[in-house]
Amino acid sequence: MSTKKAATRTSTALFDTADRPEKLRNVTLVGHSAAGKTTLVEALLAATGAIPRAGSVADGSTVSDHDPVEVSQQRSVALSVCPLQWDGVVVNLLDTPGYPDFTGELRAGLRAADAALFVVSAAEDIDPITVSLWEECGAIGTPRAVVITKLDAPRADFARAVTACQQVFGGADGQAVLPLYLPVGGAGEGEPPHALVGLLTRTVYDYSNGFPPAESGSGAEAIDIDADRAALIEAIINNSEDESLLDRYLAGEDIGLDVLVDDLETAVARATFFPVIPACAGTGLGLAELLEILSGGFPSPVELDPPATTTLDGAPGPQLRCDPDGPLVAEIVRTSVDPYLGRLSVLRVFSGTITPESQVHISGHGGADRGHPDHDADERVGQLHSPLGATLRPIERAIAGDICAIGRLGSAETGDTVSDKANPLLIAPWDMPEPLLPIAVQAATRGDEDALAKALGRLTAGDPTVRVERHQDTGQLVLWCLGEAHADVVLDRLRSTGAHVDTVPLRIALRETFTAEARGHGRLVKQSGGHGQFAVCDVIISPLPRGSGVQFTEKVVGGSVPSQFISSVEKGVRAQLDSGLDNDHIPLTDVQVTLVDGKAHSVDSSDAAFQTAGALAVKDAAAAARPALLEPIAVLEVTVPDAHVGGVLSDLSGRRGRVTGTEPDPSAHVGMERTIVHAEVPESELVRYAITLRSLTAGTGRFTRAFSRMELVPAQVADTLRKPAE
Known part of the structure; x- marks a missing residue:
C-alpha cells in the first residue's frame, strides 16, 4: 500500500457536532480480534449514513483499520474513532484492537469512553482475554452491554452464547446479563435469523428486507418468550431503586413499559445490569436495536464524573463537571504522524470548550520511566476536526464530552493533558501495561542513526506502552514491547519513517568474579632511547560477598610503590576490571584488590606506567x-488462573x-480464581518469557519482574551464556 493511499483524508464540509453534552455518547468496542468489531462498526456507520456502505474505502482498508501497518498486517493495532448520528445523538464509537499486545490502545479507548460494548461471536467460545477485559471494566465501574454477532456463521448458536456470557460475565446466578431481544430463525433449517422479537414490547422487528426493519405488533404469540421475558422483568425490578416495585410485581400488577425502561437505563448506567443484543453485520439484523442502546441506553458524559485533576505542582485541582463553560481540561488518547498533516492528536474533552486559534497548555507528567520525560509547553490550536477513521472533517468547536482531532501540536504525546494556558491542570495518566518483551535494535548503518533517533521520538510520542532503553551495561538500544505482534508493529513503524533498523541478539548484563584468592604480578619495562617506562606492582585479588562491588586497598611496605602512584595503580586495576579480561568484555565485580608490593624508577616511572602495570x-x-x-x-511474580498453575510451575523449573x-490472588472474582506464583529466575531465561506465558495460559497470565542480585552461573551453562557476547 502506498503512502499516498495511507494518508489521512480531509473533508472540506463542516461536520455538525452535538451542541450540548447530553446529546453525546462515547462507547468503546471491546472483544477478541476475530469477534467482528470492525465489521460491526462499518455496518453501523453505513446504516446511519455516515459512510455510503460498509467496506466502501477504496484503498482496501476499512474505516477503522486505515493505518498502513493495520492494512499490511490485516488486523487492528490502534484506536480508531468513528462518530455516527442516531435519533439526534452523536455516538462516538471507539474501535479498539482485540489482540492482547495492544492493550494500551484499549485502555486509551476506555479512558475516552463512558461505556463499553463487548462484542462476542455466536460461533466461537468466549476467549479468556475478553473475560479479563470485562473484569478490568468492572474494576472501574464502566457501564457495559453485550452484542452477540456473526449469527449468520455456520456454527452460530445464540442461546449457547448467552449462557456463556452469563457464566463468565454475570454474578452467581448470571441474572445481571440478559437479552433484550431474541432472534427469530429463517425460513429453512440452518438459515440465519431474519427478525428479532422484543422481550419487553413483544414487538417483532423483521429484517428480511434489510435495514431499517419492519415492525409488527403481531407474530410474537407464536414465539415462546414468556420465560425469557419474566427473567428480564425480574432482573430489572431487582435493580430498581423503587423498593415497592417488586411487591407490586409479585402481587400480579402489570408494570408499565415506561417504568421498566427507565429502571433498565438506570441499572445500565450504574453497571449493575448488562443487556445482550443479537446482531449480524452482514444482514443488518439488530442494528436498529443496537443503535437504540448506544444512543439511549448508555449514559451521557454529564452522568459520569470526569477524572480528578491536580495543578502542575501536585496540589489538588478543581472538581470538574462535564460543562462546556467550565475550565478547559482534555486528554490526548492517541497520537499519530501523518505524512501530510504531521503529528495528529486525538483528544477527549472532559471540561470546557476547544476552539480554533485558542492558546492551550500541554502537560505530560509521569512517564519518565518509559522514556517520556516530563514536559510543559504552550501551543496554539489550529483547525479542529471530527475524525471518522482516516477522514478528518472540520468542526467549529469541541465541547465537554466530545472527541476531536488537532493537527500539529508539536509537543503533544499520548496521555498528555490539554488545559487553559492561564490555568494549566494535569490529569493522572491511565494505567498502562508493563512492556516485558525486550527487542535489541541498532541502526543498519552509521548514516541511519539520526533517522533512528527521530523515528524513536515519533514512536514514543504515539505509543506510551513501548519503553526505549539504552542499557547502561551492554550499551544496546532495547525496545521493551508487550509481545511479538507489538514488536512487529513497532519495527514496522520505525522502518516506515525511513529508519533502517536491524534487530540483534539481546545481551545479558553478565559479570565475572573470583571465587578464590589469586596473586598477580604486573611489570612494565620499556626503554627505547630517551625517557622510558618502568612500573612493577604485585596485587592480591580476594572474593567479596555478592553486591560488594570492587574495593581497592594497599599494604605497601617500605615505599616500594611511591604514594603518588598508588592511585595510578587503582585506576589501572579498576579500568581493567570494568573492561573485562577477554574479548567478551564482561566486567568483574565483588572482589577486593590489595596492592602489596612493587618497584619504581626515579626517572622512568609515571602515572601511565603504573596504570598499565595495575591492569x-x-x-x-x-x-x-x-x-x-x-x-x-x-x-518474578506470575499471576495465572488456577487451571494453568501446574504448567507455569513446570515451565519455571525448566528455566532454572x-x-x-x-x-x-485476593483481587480475583468468585469463579475466576487465580494464583500468584513467586519465583527467582535468571534473567537470561526471561528474554521471551512474555511470549511463553501467553501461550501457556491462553493469554490470561501476567507477570512482573525486578532485579534481585547477581549469582554464580552453573558450569554447564556458563559457556552457553558467553556465546552471545562473543
Missing part, C-alpha cells in the same frame, strides 16, 4: 585462577527457576 597484574591473577561467571537473577511460594 597487567589483574590479568596475571586471572590467568592463575579463572574467574567465575555471574548472571542477574530476577524476582526457584519457586519461593504461591498464594491466592
Whole structure:
C-alpha cells in the first residue's frame, strides 16, 4: 500500500457536532480480534449514513483499520474513532484492537469512553482475554452491554452464547446479563435469523428486507418468550431503586413499559445490569436495536464524573463537571504522524470548550520511566476536526464530552493533558501495561542513526506502552514491547519513517568474579632511547560477598610503590576490571584488590606506567585462577488462573527457576480464581518469557519482574551464556 493511499483524508464540509453534552455518547468496542468489531462498526456507520456502505474505502482498508501497518498486517493495532448520528445523538464509537499486545490502545479507548460494548461471536467460545477485559471494566465501574454477532456463521448458536456470557460475565446466578431481544430463525433449517422479537414490547422487528426493519405488533404469540421475558422483568425490578416495585410485581400488577425502561437505563448506567443484543453485520439484523442502546441506553458524559485533576505542582485541582463553560481540561488518547498533516492528536474533552486559534497548555507528567520525560509547553490550536477513521472533517468547536482531532501540536504525546494556558491542570495518566518483551535494535548503518533517533521520538510520542532503553551495561538500544505482534508493529513503524533498523541478539548484563584468592604480578619495562617506562606492582585479588562491588586497598611496605602512584595503580586495576579480561568484555565485580608490593624508577616511572602495570597484574591473577561467571537473577511474580498453575510451575523449573511460594490472588472474582506464583529466575531465561506465558495460559497470565542480585552461573551453562557476547 502506498503512502499516498495511507494518508489521512480531509473533508472540506463542516461536520455538525452535538451542541450540548447530553446529546453525546462515547462507547468503546471491546472483544477478541476475530469477534467482528470492525465489521460491526462499518455496518453501523453505513446504516446511519455516515459512510455510503460498509467496506466502501477504496484503498482496501476499512474505516477503522486505515493505518498502513493495520492494512499490511490485516488486523487492528490502534484506536480508531468513528462518530455516527442516531435519533439526534452523536455516538462516538471507539474501535479498539482485540489482540492482547495492544492493550494500551484499549485502555486509551476506555479512558475516552463512558461505556463499553463487548462484542462476542455466536460461533466461537468466549476467549479468556475478553473475560479479563470485562473484569478490568468492572474494576472501574464502566457501564457495559453485550452484542452477540456473526449469527449468520455456520456454527452460530445464540442461546449457547448467552449462557456463556452469563457464566463468565454475570454474578452467581448470571441474572445481571440478559437479552433484550431474541432472534427469530429463517425460513429453512440452518438459515440465519431474519427478525428479532422484543422481550419487553413483544414487538417483532423483521429484517428480511434489510435495514431499517419492519415492525409488527403481531407474530410474537407464536414465539415462546414468556420465560425469557419474566427473567428480564425480574432482573430489572431487582435493580430498581423503587423498593415497592417488586411487591407490586409479585402481587400480579402489570408494570408499565415506561417504568421498566427507565429502571433498565438506570441499572445500565450504574453497571449493575448488562443487556445482550443479537446482531449480524452482514444482514443488518439488530442494528436498529443496537443503535437504540448506544444512543439511549448508555449514559451521557454529564452522568459520569470526569477524572480528578491536580495543578502542575501536585496540589489538588478543581472538581470538574462535564460543562462546556467550565475550565478547559482534555486528554490526548492517541497520537499519530501523518505524512501530510504531521503529528495528529486525538483528544477527549472532559471540561470546557476547544476552539480554533485558542492558546492551550500541554502537560505530560509521569512517564519518565518509559522514556517520556516530563514536559510543559504552550501551543496554539489550529483547525479542529471530527475524525471518522482516516477522514478528518472540520468542526467549529469541541465541547465537554466530545472527541476531536488537532493537527500539529508539536509537543503533544499520548496521555498528555490539554488545559487553559492561564490555568494549566494535569490529569493522572491511565494505567498502562508493563512492556516485558525486550527487542535489541541498532541502526543498519552509521548514516541511519539520526533517522533512528527521530523515528524513536515519533514512536514514543504515539505509543506510551513501548519503553526505549539504552542499557547502561551492554550499551544496546532495547525496545521493551508487550509481545511479538507489538514488536512487529513497532519495527514496522520505525522502518516506515525511513529508519533502517536491524534487530540483534539481546545481551545479558553478565559479570565475572573470583571465587578464590589469586596473586598477580604486573611489570612494565620499556626503554627505547630517551625517557622510558618502568612500573612493577604485585596485587592480591580476594572474593567479596555478592553486591560488594570492587574495593581497592594497599599494604605497601617500605615505599616500594611511591604514594603518588598508588592511585595510578587503582585506576589501572579498576579500568581493567570494568573492561573485562577477554574479548567478551564482561566486567568483574565483588572482589577486593590489595596492592602489596612493587618497584619504581626515579626517572622512568609515571602515572601511565603504573596504570598499565595495575591492569597487567589483574590479568596475571586471572590467568592463575579463572574467574567465575555471574548472571542477574530476577524476582518474578506470575499471576495465572488456577487451571494453568501446574504448567507455569513446570515451565519455571525448566528455566532454572526457584519457586519461593504461591498464594491466592485476593483481587480475583468468585469463579475466576487465580494464583500468584513467586519465583527467582535468571534473567537470561526471561528474554521471551512474555511470549511463553501467553501461550501457556491462553493469554490470561501476567507477570512482573525486578532485579534481585547477581549469582554464580552453573558450569554447564556458563559457556552457553558467553556465546552471545562473543
